Amino acid sequence: MLVTLTDLGHRFDGQPYLFEHVTAELEPGHVYALTGPSGSGKSTLLGILAGWITPATGTLASTGVNRVGWIFQNPHGVARRSARDHVALPFLARGARRTDANREADVLLERFGLAHAADRPFRALSGGEGQRLMLARGIASAPDLLLVDEPTAQLDPRTAHTVNDALAKIATAGTIIVVATHDARARDACTDVIDLGAPAEPRTTDRVDA
Template identity: 50%
Template sequence: MNDEICVDVRDLGQRFGTMPFLWRHVTFSVRRGQTIALCGRSGCGKSTLLSIVAGWFSPTEGEVRRPDKARVSWVFQNPYGAVYRTVLDIAAYPLITRGWRRAEADAEALRVLAEFGLDELRDRLFAELSGGEAQRLMLVRAINSKPDILLVDEPTAQLDSKTALVVDDKLVALAGRGAAVLIATHDRRTRESCDRVIDLDTYSVEEGGGDEAT
């Protein structure tokens, strides 16, 4: 595994206006090949932390460092897309923007769609997908963008247990190919599939194997 640090979070704190801090002094790093789960109660700021890591806004305290040219992909909990584009168009788009020929991009997109059980929906419009189907499609699109850093918000929230296991396996596999994967989740199985778990309620960190340190 490449030991390059892709996400370096240092002494992070966040609050909005005069509200109490969601959390303070949050420090961790994510290396290439690692999967990290962000856990905690609803409203504890998991999605907020992902947004800060993505660079969408600055934290109240602390800083986040990423390699200058790192490719960052995000998968939202409630996915949205080009409603009148087909599943295949959306899955192939990141490859086409990276210079792939259309036929090659379609073939690769179909291969990844099949891994997520979506290849038979290739001609369906995004607007016609269920929530779980749309979420899986956004994961396919993110994977096809070949990210250095993948940020995922509740990837299994709308999925049945069998499909959720497939998604967990694919996220681990993506990390195995060199991505740094940071996942906000309530799902125990997703949490158990990750290398480390950060609990934003208590700011405890579980290393692989379940040993906990503060």
């Protein structure tokens, strides 16, 4: 599985380029932080990766990517459904028995620091808990490519810290993960960085130092 960006650039009609010369190879098991100031095209590049937008220049090639997941800035869930139900649903949709789906859901809830909230309804979760639940559900859905748009943008610093801790645990074999963020701590929680705010020259993927 591989997503290859070659000299990618985009602008909307009559407007200057949001970004140019983006070159990277995205592989499973990595979490790529897509960084840059507001207006640099982070969400637009996510849209290109999802296949919703055709880039103005350059090419995007995907091999083995059939299912794309997207986690938005604001967590959305069913108010009265429990956290466990939200994560179990993707397993049930793939044919798992309820007991097996719940067991798999509990493993993911533990991974993202939500074991204590497994039985709480979605409406009773805090903002940070809700966003971490969306990350857990995103992994449960087993997409080939998971796109995460500004997961800490609507959170206070303390709550954002819990989400950044979860991002550090999100790397998953078999899934390519791209996180658009302006948060330096979210960037540092990822394994690699694509910086759209860098000078306009060929950009490659940089590994974040541990």
